[in-house]
Amino acid sequence: MLRAMLRRLMLSVLIIFLVAVFVFLATEVLPGDALDVYLSEDDVAAMSAEDIEKKRRELGLDVPAPVRFFTWFGKAIVGDFGTTIVDDIPVTEIIVNPLLNSLLLGGVITAITIPVAFLIGAGAGYWRGRRPDAVISTASIIGYSIPDFVIGMVLIIVFAVWIPLFPAVITIFNDAPASALLAVSLLPAATVIIGHVAHLSRLLRAGFIEAMNSDYVERARLSGIPEFRIVLRHVLPASVIPTLNAMALYAAGVLSGLIVVEKVFGYPGLGVELIKAVDTREVHVVQAIAFLGAVLVVFMNLLADLAIIALDPRVRSHVSQQ
Amino acid sequence: MSASSSRAIQVLTHSPGTMIGVVLVMLHLAVAVFAPLLIPYGETQLVGAPLLAPGHPDFLLGTDAIGRDYFSRLLMGGRTSITVAMVGVLGAVLFATLIGVSAAYIGGLYDDVVMRIVDTKLSMPGILFVSLFVIGFGRSVVVLTIVIGISYFPGAVRTIRAQALTQVPLDYVKAARLRGESALSVILRELTPNVAEVVVVEFAIRTSSAILIVSALSFLGLGISPPTPDWGLMVSESVNQIYAAPWLVLLPAAFISSLVVGLNFASDGLANALGLDAARGLHRS
Numbered sequence: 001m002l003r004a005m006l007r008r009l010m011l012s013v014l015i016i017f018l019v020a021v022f023v024f025l026a027t028e029v030l031p032g033d034a035l036d037v038y039l040s041e042d043d044v045a046a047m048s049a050e051d052i053e054k055k056r057r058e059l060g061l062d063v064p065a066p067v068r069f070f071t072w073f074g075k076a077i078v079g080d081f082g083t084t085i086v087d088d089i090p091v092t093e094i095i096v097n098p099l100l101n102s103l104l105l106g107g108v109i110t111a112i113t114i115p116v117a118f119l120i121g122a123g124a125g126y127w128r129g130r131r132p133d134a135v136i137s138t139a140s141i142i143g144y145s146i147p148d149f150v151i152g153m154v155l156i157i158v159f160a161v162w163i164p165l166f167p168a169v170i171t172i173f174n175d176a177p178a179s180a181l182l183a184v185s186l187l188p189a190a191t192v193i194i195g196h197v198a199h200l201s202r203l204l205r206a207g208f209i210e211a212m213n214s215d216y217v218e219r220a221r222l223s224g225i226p227e228f229r230i231v232l233r234h235v236l237p238a239s240v241i242p243t244l245n246a247m248a249l250y251a252a253g254v255l256s257g258l259i260v261v262e263k264v265f266g267y268p269g270l271g272v273e274l275i276k277a278v279d280t281r282e283v284h285v286v287q288a289i290a291f292l293g294a295v296l297v298v299f300m301n302l303l304a305d306l307a308i309i310a311l312d313p314r315v316r317s318h319v320s321q322q
Numbered sequence: 323m324s325a326s327s328s329r330a331i332q333v334l335t336h337s338p339g340t341m342i343g344v345v346l347v348m349l350h351l352a353v354a355v356f357a358p359l360l361i362p363y364g365e366t367q368l369v370g371a372p373l374l375a376p377g378h379p380d381f382l383l384g385t386d387a388i389g390r391d392y393f394s395r396l397l398m399g400g401r402t403s404i405t406v407a408m409v410g411v412l413g414a415v416l417f418a419t420l421i422g423v424s425a426a427y428i429g430g431l432y433d434d435v436v437m438r439i440v441d442t443k444l445s446m447p448g449i450l451f452v453s454l455f456v457i458g459f460g461r462s463v464v465v466l467t468i469v470i471g472i473s474y475f476p477g478a479v480r481t482i483r484a485q486a487l488t489q490v491p492l493d494y495v496k497a498a499r500l501r502g503e504s505a506l507s508v509i510l511r512e513l514t515p516n517v518a519e520v521v522v523v524e525f526a527i528r529t530s531s532a533i534l535i536v537s538a539l540s541f542l543g544l545g546i547s548p549p550t551p552d553w554g555l556m557v558s559e560s561v562n563q564i565y566a567a568p569w570l571v572l573l574p575a576a577f578i579s580s581l582v583v584g585l586n587f588a589s590d591g592l593a594n595a596l597g598l599d600a601a602r603g604l605h606r607s
Contacts, residue, residue: 018442026454145583149541150575157568256447260538278457286457294445
């Protein structure tokens with residue numbers, strides 16, 4: 001088991017390295033001249049050939065790409081993503097508060113989504129093929145089909161314009177205390193939770209049905225154990241592993257799922273920072289946010305997989321045989 | 323194949339949700355195709371006073387903040403994102419079929435390399451991934467289509483490879499190999515037809531997801547650029563009018579939502595009809 005876990009850990013390290021390679025390739029190598037990414041066409045047009053050379057040296061772009069990559073990667077893994085191009089502010093300083101704010105919002109959303117989705121998914125799985133399942137399935141397809149920005153705008157129109165309970169736009173600084181952020185996070189959280197519950201409950205339903213169909217539960221049923229006891233003592237534990245798989249899938253979407261809703265409500269998180277950075281061509285900020293976002297996904301998937309290896313004897317032997 | 327497709331048609335027409343989905347999708351596709359013939363005014367022309375309410379005698383759904391006919395813009399507003407999503411996902415799924423099936427059949431180092439690339443992309447979901455390309459390559463419909471293709475390729479590889487893996491140990495594959503068929507022939511002529519159903523469902527599910535992403539990107543200002551009408555973009559352009567003219571937000575919101583709801587009902591029905599689990603391949607963003 002320890003060997004399987006170690007293998008899985010090494011895989012995560014490899015993926016993080018590949019993610020870094022990819023982030024660097026997409027922003028600095030593939031577009032041709034990295035200077036064009038750092039500066040706008042107008043900037044470049046206004047500069048003389050010597051100015052351009054000088055800027056290139058200043059930005060360290062005269063060094064070959066592989067060297068630049070390892071310099072960048074070496075610093076990135078210790079949390080140094082360079083400075084902004086315009087103001088020369090450390091990127092870390094710019095993203096630390098938005099990152100914490102997004103994690104706070106994501107945490108609130110996840111804490112509500114998981115239990116609610118679990119109940120709904122288990123219910124749909126238990127009554128599969130019958131009326132409650134049909135109603136839940138229909139509602140969840142609608143729930144994950146409607147874009148986040150549509151749900152958000154509808155909530156704003158209903159609860160800020162028609163019934164003025166909330167302000168339509170959040171006006172709060174990104175270093176505001178957590179209590180102030182929580183106070184304004186109600187509508188943004190509700191927006192995301194609707195879609196996430198719809199999505200996750202559907203994944204959990206599949207896991208729950210898998211558990212209901214397992215030999216283990218079948219044997220318990222044949223031995224005449226009452227149905228509610230089977231669900232409580234056998235189905236729920238058996239559904240833990242498929243559930244963890246679903247959670248890993250779900251976790252991958254949490255941070256990127258916040259980008260749109262932060263923009264809709266003006267919540268001062270990483271998503272708003274990302275869009276701002278793309279607009280102002282702050283390459284280092286975009287690199288940092290994409291890299292951190294991916295590291296978070298890799299980490300969540302690693303946790304889920306480690307738990308699965310620890311819990312499931314079949315997976316344990318399968319992984320160590322590989 | 324023909325038995326399962328007639329069964330598919332049967333299930334599609336028997337479930338009310340699926341029927342509604344198919345009808346919605348057909349309607350949207352028809353509007354998208356024939357919109358240029360249906361619109362009373364040019365979709366980017368200034369034709370009336372700004373912010374006229376729906377029900378105006380000259381402008382069925384009123385006008386936007388600068389006086390363009392909203393009905394014309396709404397009818398034209400799905401064309402770009404639907405095209406980008408469909409072309410991008412079609413490219414992704416076709417290429418993913420070749421790579422996924424060959425990875426399952428050949429295995430070994432090739433399979434390992436393919437799967438590590440897939441894992442890398444799956445760690446960088448949706449908008450995070452696209453923003454890297456937008457800052458690197460700028461915004462254009464071509465870049466957007468290619469990025470959508472690249473975005474959906476790895477997930478499709480994973481699903482199709484998994485399906486192909488269930489086929490590789492079967493007798494017909496062994497028989498083909500014993501007959502002396504080349505690897506390429508086994509991959510293209512034996513395995514690919516037998517994963518075709520999964521490929522079709524992948525295309526349906528991922529197209530609806532791609533439409534969601536493209537419209538979210540347009541909403542964020544990273545996707546389709548003005549003055550091209552696009553539902554996501556129209557919602558964000560109308561944010562400042564939510565007090566005076568909330569319908570400017572609600573109408574494009576209803577168009578985009580009804581399209582994706584329709585697509586998901588239709589693809590869920592299709593997946594059920596073919597005995598596949600739609601939820602397994604499901605990714606929101």
